[in-house]
Amino acid sequence: MGSGEAQDTSGSLRVGLRSRLTTTTTMELEISTGQTDGNAVGTGLIDAVTPWTWAQSDAVRVWGTYEAA
Incomplete structure (x- = not known):
């Protein structure tokens, strides 16, 4: 479905993400x-604690495509 990144602004760390639909109403983000x-x-x-403990200003950015049936 898509990809993205998570950013820990306190340490300037980033990880790549893969977004996926697991049900018709649920999207999950996987490292x-x-x-x-x-x-x-x-x-x-x-x-809440993966890949780090989330804090103010940390970010999740996701982009992708969704095709309706």
């Missing part, structure tokens, strides 16, 4: 790269 500083990150879905 698809390591961090820009070269450190590995656990793969899987983004949540």
